[in-house]
Structure formats: C-alpha cells, structure tokens
Amino acid sequence: MFGDRMNYPNGIKKHDEKETNYGNRGMILENDINETNKFYLANNIAIIHKKPIPITITKVHYPSRFEAVIKEAYFKTPSTTDYNGIYRERYIDFEAKETKNKKYFPISNIHKHQIEHLKLIIEHGGIGFIIVRFVSLDLTFYLDGKDLIEFINTNKRKSIPLAFFKQKGYIIKTRFNPRIDYLSIVDKIYFGGEHYEKSNKKD
Amino acid sequence: MFGDRMNYPNGIKKHDEKETNYGNRGMILENDINETNKFYLANNIAIIHKKPIPITITKVHYPSRFEAVIKEAYFKTPSTTDYNGIYRERYIDFEAKETKNKKYFPISNIHKHQIEHLKLIIEHGGIGFIIVRFVSLDLTFYLDGKDLIEFINTNKRKSIPLAFFKQKGYIIKTRFNPRIDYLSIVDKIYFGGEHYEKSNKKD
Numbered sequence: 001m002f003g004d005r006m007n008y009p010n011g012i013k014k015h016d017e018k019e020t021n022y023g024n025r026g027m028i029l030e031n032d033i034n035e036t037n038k039f040y041l042a043n044n045i046a047i048i049h050k051k052p053i054p055i056t057i058t059k060v061h062y063p064s065r066f067e068a069v070i071k072e073a074y075f076k077t078p079s080t081t082d083y084n085g086i087y088r089e090r091y092i093d094f095e096a097k098e099t100k101n102k103k104y105f106p107i108s109n110i111h112k113h114q115i116e117h118l119k120l121i122i123e124h125g126g127i128g129f130i131i132v133r134f135v136s137l138d139l140t141f142y143l144d145g146k147d148l149i150e151f152i153n154t155n156k157r158k159s160i161p162l163a164f165f166k167q168k169g170y171i172i173k174t175r176f177n178p179r180i181d182y183l184s185i186v187d188k189i190y191f192g193g194e195h196y197e198k199s200n201k202k203d
Numbered sequence: 204m205f206g207d208r209m210n211y212p213n214g215i216k217k218h219d220e221k222e223t224n225y226g227n228r229g230m231i232l233e234n235d236i237n238e239t240n241k242f243y244l245a246n247n248i249a250i251i252h253k254k255p256i257p258i259t260i261t262k263v264h265y266p267s268r269f270e271a272v273i274k275e276a277y278f279k280t281p282s283t284t285d286y287n288g289i290y291r292e293r294y295i296d297f298e299a300k301e302t303k304n305k306k307y308f309p310i311s312n313i314h315k316h317q318i319e320h321l322k323l324i325i326e327h328g329g330i331g332f333i334i335v336r337f338v339s340l341d342l343t344f345y346l347d348g349k350d351l352i353e354f355i356n357t358n359k360r361k362s363i364p365l366a367f368f369k370q371k372g373y374i375i376k377t378r379f380n381p382r383i384d385y386l387s388i389v390d391k392i393y394f395g396g397e398h399y400e401k402s403n404k405k406d
C-alpha cells in the first residue's frame with residue numbers, strides 16, 4: 001500500500017517533539033510489526049491490526065457517483081494507541097515507537113492521550129504495552145504497560161533511560177518470520193511462559 | 204468534529220451497494236454510538252472507540268515544518284469492523300449499519316472482510332456483533348455475531364429479514380444517556396444478565 005510506504009507521522013502536530021525527521025520515523029519498525037501481525041493472522045494466532053491514521057477530512061470531490069477523492073484533510077492527534085486486537089481471548093493494546101537516541105526514550109514520543117488510554121486498558125483487564133526500537137543500537141524492546149505507568153508515576157524524568165528498558169523490558173529479537181515475535185513476550189508475562197499451542201493454528 | 208459530521212462512507216467503493224445516499228448513510232446511528240461510547244468512557248464502564256476511516260494518502264503538502272495538509276487521498280475498503288475495545292475484561296468488536304429498507308437488511312452493507320473478521324474474533328474468544336438500525340421503522344437491533352454467522356452459513360439469501368432480527372436479535376431502545384445502551388445486551392448474553400457493577404464506575 002502506498003499509504004503504508006509513506007508512513008504518516010501520528011505526532012505531526014506535536015511541536016515539542018525531539019525528533020523531527022517525520023518522513024521516516026517509525027517506518028521500519030511499523031513495517032516489521034505489520035508483517036508480524038500478518039503472520040499472526042495467517043497462522044490464526046492473533047487478530048491484531050494497526051488502526052488507520054486519524055484524520056479530519058475537510059474537502060471531498062466526487063468525480064463520479066462511485067468515486068470519491070479527498071482533496072483536503074488534516075492529521076489529528078490520536079486518542080488511542082495504534083494497535084489493538086485479541087490474543088488468547090485477551091484484549092491486546094500497544095503503541096510502537098522508534099528513537100534515534102542511544103541512551104533514553106523521550107516519553108513525549110507517546111501522546112498523553114495514548115498513555116492515559118493504556119492505563120485504562122490495563123485497569124479494565126487488557127494487556128497493554130509499548131514496543132520501542134533504539135534504531136542506532138539495533139535493539140527492540142517490549143515494555144509492559146504496567147512498568148511504563150509505574151515509571152511515569154514514580155519519576156519526574158521526561159525520558160526513560162535505556163537501562164530501564166534493559167532492567168524491566170524484554171528484548172525482541174528480529175527474525176525472518178515472524179519478524180518481531182512480541183507475543184512470545186506476552187506469553188512469558190501473562191501466560192506463564194507457555195507458548196501458544198501450535199495445534200490451535202490454521203493449516 | 205467536521206470529519207465526523209461529514210460522515211464518510213466506508214463502503215464507497217462497493218459498486219453493488221443497494222443504498223447510494225452515501226452522504227448521510229449511517230450518520231445518526233454512528234453519532235448515537237459515539238455518544239454512547241463517550242458515556243461508557245466517562246463512566247469507566249468500557250473503553251470502546253470507533254476506528255478512523257481507512258484511507259490511502261497519495262499527496263501531502265508541508266506548508267511549514269510542523270504543518271501537514273493532505274492534498275490527495277482515497278477511501279480504502281476496511282479490513283476490520285469500525286468499533287472495538289474492552290468491556291469487563293472481554294474484547295469487544297462490532298459493526299453498525301443503518302438501512303432504509305423496511306423488511307430486510309442487505310448483507311452486502313457489511314464488507315466480506317468485516318464478516319470474516321467477526322468470525323475470527325468469535326473464534327478467538329472475543330464478543331462480536333452488529334448493530335442494525337431500520338431507519339424507517341425507528342428500530343435498532345443488536346444481533347450477536349454468532350447468529351449473524353449462523354444465518355450466513357445456513358441461508359443463501361443475500362439479506363437478513365426483519366423477522367430474523369425480531370427473533371434472534373435484541374431491540375436497543377434509544378434513551379437520553381447512554382443513547383443506545385448496547386452493552387446491556389452484552390450483559391444479558393455474556394454475563395447472565397447481571398449488569399455492570401456501579402461500584403466499578405468512576406466517582
């Protein structure tokens with residue numbers, strides 16, 4: 001899809017953003033996650049989708065009865081995280097971000113609304129987390145939502161140090177397929193390490 | 204929101220659509236559901252959101268470093284339903300449609316992908332359903348996903364008769380707030396009629 005390739009920045013209106021290379025931000029990680037989700041779907045492991053980019057449409061042209069072309073629209077601040085779905089009967093919800101920083105992850109990369117959303121999801125019995133890739137280090141972490149919230153509640157820092165990810169997070173290794181098997185971490189934390197039954201897969 | 208008011212048609216590329224008044228289709232029901240979801244969120248009952256309209260963006264202008272205006276985009280066929288979230292620790296997933304028809308609901312109003320998605324959600328232990336409003340009759344039904352799938356599997360008809368909704372579905376009455384309390388039906392079907400604890404609400 002062309003839309004995916006262009007990789008629209010969710011945080012485009014966030015003026016205090018540290019990283020301004022919007023055109024590429026999150027592109028590779030996003031692609032890895034989309035491919036991983038396709039693998040999960042094709043193998044009947046989980047139904048997890050990326051939400052479309054939230055926009056406000058202000059002008060549409062109708063060249064014919066069945067065609068519509070959006071001629072003016074604006075990016076909106078998302079009110080939820082980008083990814084959600086179901087895995088092993090549990091509600092799954094997460095946000096994924098890349099950072100070029102080598103020592104910490106600026107919390108401002110995630111909208112306040114999204115953090116608030118993750119809190120609520122956890123309160124309601126869902127599984128919430130973030131996936132953060134330190135691009136320069138080639139390291140991708142799963143950080144559970146509970147640990148993220150605890151960090152925010154107990155720290156005044158505006159960024160999460162790499163050391164915190166190393167201590168509380170889990171490294172997700174990049175493989176061929178699935179590219180980043182983040183659900184194996186969910187298995188560890190929420191299902192006592194027991195991997196999802198192969199017998200439950202389609203084929 | 205202007206985007207919401209304009210109510211973009213998800214099925215715009217569906218040439219065999221029976222109802223062609225795209226500009227208004229689903230508008231009032233969609234608004235009722237959005238208001239209901241706001242009520243659920245504000246009262247900490249459930250976290251259910253409408254997904255943004257899926258589009259493919261082909262042209263973006265950047266008038267300044269922090270501004271972006273979409274100058275060309277197209278509506279995409281959705282691969283999932285429009286609404287999902289979490290309620291009482293369960294994954295919730297549904298689609299909502301209005302019809303002007305008085306006797307039946309054309310199944311073509313829901314994309315094949317969306318029906319396939321609902322099937323998968325149910326297989327994975329989620330709660331899936333559709334909300335259908337017969338506008339001319341001023342009747343809004345909850346039809347459980349299992350009944351929808353069973354109808355499709357056992358019938359060759361391309362539309363679901365009103366009688367089927369009356370037999371298997373549940374009427375959702377329109378009230379002041381929440382406007383259409385569809386979770387009370389979920390309570391009936393999935394939680395033995397026991398209503399969601401008031402004690403679990405905020406404040």
